Amino acid sequence: xxxxxxxxDAVAELARRGLPLIRGGGPESEGDPPANxxxxxxxxxxxxxxxxxxxxxxxxxxxxxxxxxxxxxRDAELExxxxxxxxxxxxxxxxxxxxxxAHRAWLLAEHRGQVVDExxxxxxxxxxxxxxxxxxAAHARIAERVRQQAAASVSAGNAPRSPEPDLSKMSxxxxxxxxxxxxxxxQ
Numbered sequence: 794x795x796x797x798x799x800x801x802d803a804v805a806e807l808a809r810r811g812l813p814l815i816r817g818g819g820p821e822s823e824g825d826p827p828a829n830x831x832x833x834x835x836x837x838x839x840x841x842x843x844x845x846x847x848x849x850x851x852x853x854x855x856x857x858x859x860x861x862x863x864x865x866x867r868d869a870e871l872e873x874x875x876x877x878x879x880x881x882x883x884x885x886x887x888x889x890x891x892x893x894x895a896h897r898a899w900l901l902a903e904h905r906g907q908v909v910d911e912x913x914x915x916x917x918x919x920x921x922x923x924x925x926x927x928x929x930a931a932h933a934r935i936a937e938r939v940r941q942q943a944a945a946s947v948s949a950g951n952a953p954r955s956p957e958p959d960l961s962k963m964s965x966x967x968x969x970x971x972x973x974x975x976x977x978x979x980q
Contacts, residue, residue, distance in 0.1 A: 897921055908932050 896918050901910055908928035915921035960968060 893918065893921065900925055904929065909935070 893916070897913055897915075900913055900921060901908070904913075904925060908925060909931045910928070912928035912931055913921060913924050915924050958971065960971075963971065
C-alpha cells in the first residue's frame with residue numbers, strides 16, 4: 794500500500810514541531826533557514842521539552858511569589874511609616890496648641906489691667922502678639938468712657954454724698970429733727 798504521506802507533508806510536520814530543516818543532510822544551502830547557535834542541534838524530545846517548560850514555570854511562579862512577598866512587606870512598612878507620621882503630626886499639633894496657650898497666658902500676665910483679655914487671640918505666636926495692641930487700645934477706650942460717665946454723674950459743685958449724716962457734728966435739735974424724719978420715712 795502506498796503512503797499518501799509525502800515529503801512535503803513530512804517537512805511541514807517538522808516545521809510545525811520547530812525542528813531545523815536542512816536539505817540533503819549536507820551543509821546548509823541557499824534558501825535554508827540559518828542555523829540557530831543558541832538551540833541545540835537536536836531539540837529535546839517532547840517529554841524533555843515539557844519538563845523544561847514546567848521547570849521554567851515553577852521558577853517564574855517562585856519569582857512571582859518572592860516579589861509578591863516583598864511587595865507585601867514594603868506595603869506593611871509603608872503603612873507603619875504613614876501611621877508613625879500621623880502620630881507625629883498629632884503630637885506636633887498638640888504641642889503647638891500648648892505653646893500658644895502658654896504664650897497667651899504670658900501675654901495676659903504681662904499686660905494685666907492694660908488689655909481686654911478676650912481680644913488677645915490668634916492661631917500663631919505672631920497673631921497673639923499682634924492682638925495685644927488691639928486689646929490695649931480697646932481697654933483704653935473702655936477706661937476713658939467709664940471715666941467720662943463717672944465724671945458726668947457727679948456735678949462739679951457738689952461734694953460726694955455720704956450715705957448717713959455724721960451725728961457727732963449735729964446739734965441736739967438737728968438730731969431730734971433727723972430722728973423724726975427717719976421715723977416718718979423722709980430723709
